Amino acid sequence: MTPEDILTELIRFPSIVGRPNAAIAGWIADYLARFGVTAQILPGPEGDxxxxxxxxxxxxVPGLILSGHMDVVPAEEPQWSSDPFLLRAEGDKLFGRGTSDMKGFLAAALAIVPALAGMKLARPVHIAFSYDEEAGCRGVPHLIARLPSLCALPEAAVIGEPSGMRPILAHKGKAAARVEIHGRSGHSSRPELGLNAIHAMGAVIAAAEKTASALQAGPLDAVFEPPYSTLQIGTVRGGEALNIIPDRCRIEIEARAIAGVSPAALLEPVRAALAGLEARGFATDWQEIASYPALSLAAQAPIARMLAEVTGTEPLPAVSYGTEAGLYQAAGIDAIICGPGDIARAHRPDEYITRGELADCARLLERLCTAFTRPGR
Structure with missing residues (x-):
């Protein structure tokens, strides 16, 4: 099957983040079995x-991981020109949810399996496809935890997020949380009888704002824009009516940290402000939404130099979005981002990849795997 044939099949699966994915995982396992490659299906704690x-x-033997995620974001926007889960060709463009982010990479990686299976490889190539990456990289930690029972610790991992096939060395880490305060409702004419959750959340918001301002002073890393860690509240919800004391208020907050800084630690001042409300009679809840470390790979790392040679482009120092790469690096595996398509097309109606990008990715991945696995390298 060509990369386009495989992509056609992968797009048919509405493998939306947070939903069961047995169908797409099963299809990929059956495809690999045609070439004598046994896939391990590794259920996560969610069960589905x-x-x-x-x-x-x-x-x-330490090998190379080709890493991607099977999940996609929802495709409910009315601006789609056609069914987002049926691949549509228009000239060189192939439209469908996940074409760039990132079933295009999955299709290219799977397309080279027959060639790899026909070689006598001195070093292995691993296919590692995860779930729920779009929900904050929730699936891949369970895969990484299983690696010691599956293979020797891999030497390197290529994370195929859309980068125009330009290698990328770094991104910030992220921690995000949903914070909720429970107070006591009542009529607004008797505020002393209630506990106003929105007012109480003000202390938490103030702590977040103070932390965000302080982060601008550093530490700094010039490869990022901005060059410092950041923190922001993205949503606020609370209250039912003007004359009702609000008994609940909820915010969602995120921190993005430069390499060497713990994203979760950046949220601690906010968490401390939340804890202080309990002495005033409020109940509080802190729910982690996402957590992954930063990526920071040296430009002279073997996988970086190999990809630079294969692609003909020098690695980009850093990008603003996050990936699973930091989790692989934290596990002792050199990780780098390199995949087809454009991140600017992701999460939008009429997402697409071009036939040329798809073919180039398959060709370059085969060259990379051949170079990486050659004897005596």
Missing amino acids: RANLFATIGPRD
Whole structure:
């Protein structure tokens, strides 16, 4: 099957983040089995979602991971020109949800499996496809935790997020949380009888604003824009009517941290402000939404130099979006971002990838895998 044929099949699966994914994982496992490659379906704790892992070549030698996620964001925007889960071709463009982010990479990686399976590889190539990346990289930590029982610790991982096939060395880490305050309702004419959750949330918001301002002083890393860690509240919800004391208020907050800074630690002043409200009679709740570390790979790392040679482009120092790459690096695996398509097309109506991008990715991945796995490298 060509990369386009495979992409056609992958797009048919509405593998929306947070939903069961047995159908797409099963199709990929069946595809790999045609070439004698056994896929491990690794269920996550949710019970209805799973990661997929497969090895081509010897398992007891450090190898190369081709990493991608099977989930996509919803496609409910009315601006779609056609069914987002049926691949539509228009000239060189292939439209559908996930074409750029990131089923195009999955299709290209799967397309080179027959060639890899026909080689006698001295070092393995691993296929590692995760679930719920779009919900804050929730699936891949469970896959990484299983690696010691699946293979020797891999040497490197290529995370195929859309980058125009330009290698990327770094991104910020992220921690996000949903924060809720529960007070006591009542009529607004008797505020002393209630506990106003919106007023109480003001202390939490003030702590977040103070922290965000302080972060601008550093530490700094010039490869990022902005060059400092950031913190922001993205949503606020609370209250039912003007004359009702609001008994609940909820915010969603995120921190993005430069390399060497813990994203979760940036949220601690906010969490401390929340804890202080309990002494005043409020109940509070802190729910983690997302958490992943920053990526920071040296430009001279072997996988970075190899990708630069294969693609003909020097690595980009950093990008603003986050990926699973930081989690692989935290596990002791050199990780780098490089995939087809454009991040600017992701999460939008009429998302697309071009036939040329798809073919180039398959060609370059085959060259990379051949170079990486050659004897005596």
